[in-house]
Amino acid sequence: xxxxxxxxxxxxxxxxxxSKARVSLGGGPGSGWRQGAAASPFYSSxxxxxxxxxxxxxxxxxDGVNVQVVLRCxxxxxxxxxxxxxxxxxxxxxxVVLHQNVxxxxxxxxxxxxxxxxxxxxxxxxxxxxxxPIVAEALQGFNCTIFAxxxxxxxxxxxxxxxxxxxxxGDLPNDAGVIxxxxxxxxxxxxxxxxxxxxxxxxxxxxxxxxTDLLDVDDGMQQAARSKLKIMEDKTGVVVQGLEDCIVNxxxxxxxxxxxxxxxxxxxxTLLNKQSSRSHSIFTITIHIKETTSEGEDVVKIGKLxxxxxxxxxxxxxxxxxxxxxxxxxxxxxxxxxLGRVINTLVEHSGHIPYRDSKLTxxxxxxxGGRTKTCIIATISPTAMCHEETLSTLDYAHRAKxxxxxxxxxxxxxxxxxxxxxxxxxEHLKEELLAQRxxxxxxxxxxxxxxxxxxxxxxxQKLSSLEEQIEAKAMEVGVQPTI
Ligand SMILES: Nc1ncnc2c1ncn2[C@@H]1O[C@H](COP(=O)(O)OP(=O)(O)OP(=O)(O)O)[C@@H](O)[C@H]1O
Numbered sequence: 001x002x003x004x005x006x007x008x009x010x011x012x013x014x015x016x017x018x019s020k021a022r023v024s025l026g027g028g029p030g031s032g033w034r035q036g037a038a039a040s041p042f043y044s045s046x047x048x049x050x051x052x053x054x055x056x057x058x059x060x061x062x063d064g065v066n067v068q069v070v071l072r073c074x075x076x077x078x079x080x081x082x083x084x085x086x087x088x089x090x091x092x093x094x095x096v097v098l099h100q101n102v103x104x105x106x107x108x109x110x111x112x113x114x115x116x117x118x119x120x121x122x123x124x125x126x127x128x129x130x131x132x133p134i135v136a137e138a139l140q141g142f143n144c145t146i147f148a149x150x151x152x153x154x155x156x157x158x159x160x161x162x163x164x165x166x167x168x169x170g171d172l173p174n175d176a177g178v179i180x181x182x183x184x185x186x187x188x189x190x191x192x193x194x195x196x197x198x199x200x201x202x203x204x205x206x207x208x209x210x211x212t213d214l215l216d217v218d219d220g221m222q223q224a225a226r227s228k229l230k231i232m233e234d235k236t237g238v239v240v241q242g243l244e245d246c247i248v249n250x251x252x253x254x255x256x257x258x259x260x261x262x263x264x265x266x267x268x269x270t271l272l273n274k275q276s277s278r279s280h281s282i283f284t285i286t287i288h289i290k291e292t293t294s295e296g297e298d299v300v301k302i303g304k305l306x307x308x309x310x311x312x313x314x315x316x317x318x319x320x321x322x323x324x325x326x327x328x329x330x331x332x333x334x335x336x337x338x339l340g341r342v343i344n345t346l347v348e349h350s351g352h353i354p355y356r357d358s359k360l361t362x363x364x365x366x367x368x369g370g371r372t373k374t375c376i377i378a379t380i381s382p383t384a385m386c387h388e389e390t391l392s393t394l395d396y397a398h399r400a401k402x403x404x405x406x407x408x409x410x411x412x413x414x415x416x417x418x419x420x421x422x423x424x425x426x427e428h429l430k431e432e433l434l435a436q437r438x439x440x441x442x443x444x445x446x447x448x449x450x451x452x453x454x455x456x457x458x459x460x461q462k463l464s465s466l467e468e469q470i471e472a473k474a475m476e477v478g479v480q481p482t483i
Contacts, residue, residue: 063404064404064405064406064407065373065404065405065406065407066401066402066403066404066405067368067374067375067376067400067401067403067404067405068114068115068130068134068374068375068376068401069113069114069375069376069378069397069398069400069401070113070114070115070116070117070126070130070375070376070377070378071089071096071111071113071115071116071117071377071378071380071394071397072117072121072126072155072159072377072378072379072380073087073089073096073116073117073118073119073379073380073381073382074119074154074155074158074379074380074381074382075119075120075382076119076381076382076383077153077381079153080381080383080385080386083383083384083385084383084384085382085383085384086098086099086100086382086383086384086387086390087099087380087381087382087383087390089116089117089118089119090116091115091116091117091118091121093112093116094112094113094114094115094116095110095111095112095113095116096110096111096112096113096116096380096394097109097110097111098111098387098390098391098394100387109391109394111394111397111398112398113378113397113398113401114130114401115129115130117129117130119382122174123159123162123174123175123176123177123181124174126159126178126377127178127181130375130377131146131178131181131182131375132185134146134305134373134375135182135185135186135305136185136189137303137373137407138186138285138287138303138304138305139186139189139287139289139303140301140303140409141289141301141302141303141409141410141412142303142304142372142373142407142408142409142410143303143304143305143306143366143371143372143373143407143410144303144304144305144306144372144373144374144375145305145306145307145308145364145367145372145373145374145375146160146178146182146305146306146307146308146374146375146376146377147306147307147308147309147310147364147367147374147375147376147377148160148308148309148310148376148377148378148379149310149336149339149376149377149378149379149393149396149397150312150378150379150380150393151312151379151380151381151386151389151390151392151393152311152312153312153381154312154379154380154381154386154393155379156277156309156310156312156377156379157177157277157309158175158177159177159178159377159379160177160178160179160307160308160309160377161177161178161179161180161258161262161309162175162176162177162178162179162180163175163177172184178307178377179258179283179307180251180254180255180258182285182305182307183251183254183255183258183285184251186199186251186285186287186305187199187250187251190287190289195289195290195291196289196290197287197288197289197290198247198287198288199247199248199249199254199285199286199287199288200245200246200247200248200285200286200288201215201245201246201248201254201257201283201284201285201286202215202240202243202244202245202246202283202284202286203215203257203258203261203262203281203282203283203284204229204240204243204281204282204283204284204363205264205265205279205280205281206279206280206281206282206335206359206360206363207278207279207280209334209335209358209359210228210359211228211229211230211231211240211243211359212227212228212229213227213229213242213243213244214260214261214262214264214265214281215244215246215257215260215261216244227242229241229242229243230242231359231362231363233362237365237366237370238362238363238365238366240363245286254285258283261281261283262281265277265278265279265281277309277311277312278311279311280308280309280310280311280335280360281308281309282306282307282308282363283306283307283308283309284304284305284306284307285304285305285307286302286303286304286305287302287303287304287305288300288301288302289301289302289303291412297414297415298414298415299412299413299414299415300412300413300414300415300418301409301410301412302410302412302413303410304410306367306372308364310336310339310360311336334358335358335359335360335361336360338354338357338358338360338361339358339360339361339364340396341354341357342354342355342361342368342369343368343396343399343400343403344399346368346369346402346403346404347399347400347402347403351472351475351476352468352471352472352475353369353471355368356464356468367405368403368405369403369404369405370405370406371405371406371407371408372405372407373405373407374403374405376397376400378393378394378396378397379393380393380394
């Protein structure tokens with residue numbers, strides 16, 4: 001009979017769930033702390049550098065800020081043949097015009113965005129103009145999310161990851177996308193300011209409503225065989241239980257991690273894209289920076305950058321998706337549909353927000369209407385062949401501009417709290433290690449374990465539905481829900 005071992009005590013403190021710090025790649029220091037000029041081990045009294053500030057936890061505007069929406073139109077590609085161009089981009093006016101010929105009459109619709117990048121815009125100009133300020137905010141201690149949304153084959157992965165950048169060192173290639181450039185900006189900043197800091201990354205895949213860890217060491221394993229992770233919610237927000245958080249010591253290490261994880265994403269050829277990503281991916285960079293308050297107390301400032309590459313929205317018949325691929329496309333569209341419903345409800349203030357209807361929206365909850373600073377990069381094709389999907393992307397993205405978030409700088413953690421949490425984590429890890437070695441953990445038969453799991457998930461569903469009812473009731477009577 002196969003058995004599952006459960007070590008007691010089972011759980012880590014809330015903040016540490018899903019943050020199984022792993023030995024750093026490339027053999028750097030185990031703690032993962034990069035030390036500034038005057039640093040002593042772990043913490044030093046060096047003055048944090050340009051960004052050091054007091055220990056206040058609020059930094060955002062009270063009324064909130066709108067989600068930023070950037071529009072990018074890629075150049076035409078080989079697949080589009082001679083299909084005429086129907087999109088005009090006016091970068092300085094921040095406008096996009098979509099033309100259509102209806103019964104011999106020219107009709108056009110104009111959309112305005114926070115920034116517009118036409119087919120001639122390269123990766124550097126998009127990054128410098130639209131992304132640099134967001135990454136700077138993550139370095140100041142905000143949670144920030146940048147996500148690419150658009151029809152399949154319109155350049156989401158090209159925009160987020162880029163092309164030909166692999167595990168590069170030194171200068172980035174011209175085709176490098178947002179992720180490698182953000183990594184470079186972060187490490188350049190930390191090196192320049194000589195502050196004590198640590199950087200961790202995780203890489204999550206959402207495929208057919210299942211979550212897998214793209215950094216898990218499961219070489220060669222098919223997606224279906226990889227272990228599936230669970231989403232948990234606690235006071236600190238959404239956590240993915242069991243997701244590895246790798247400590248990285250320099251930009252080159254992150255490029256390796258990105259390349260390794262990206263190679264594992266589910267991809268397939270469709271009629272619209274030879275290398276179509278069939279999953280959503282979330283690459284998260286967490287930055288811990290040490291600061292000293294004016295009272296001389298050492299505190300840690302934490303900033304987070306979520307870089308999301310969504311699977312393409314697509315018309316199933318036009319993309320050539322069949323059987324398993326059609327189910328996949330159905331699941332992709334389903335989660336994007338939920339994302340659309342979440343956006344609509346937020347914009348129209350029309351009651352209950354269906355975050356819980358898909359894994360993607362549960363994960364992005366704080367980025368849409370929450371405390372995160374969010375930027376959406378909407379990608380489109382310039383040709384008539386994609387007119388319908390382009391219109392849908394433009395409508396969707398234009399609507400998203402009205403979402404208001406209330407970003408707040410993350411609460412700084414004092415040295416004492418951090419040491420206490422790390423000590424607890426070490427104790428738990430020691431207990432797990434000892435139980436592994438001596439096999440004296442708690443063993444239960446697989447069937448009983450599965451029963452308990454079923455019971456837990458039924459309870460969790462019941463709790464969710466109760467929470468939803470409370471939220472809906474609170475909306476009805478116009479009070480802020482406290483759950
Ligand atoms: N702005 C651009 N400049 C040059 N080439 C581009 C641009 N955008 C996309 N491409 C090229 O178009 C092709 C499709 O792009 P990509 O795979 O990034 O699309 P996608 O939106 O991520 O598609 P899917 O949703 O199917 O994964 C790639 O070969 C990519 O290199």
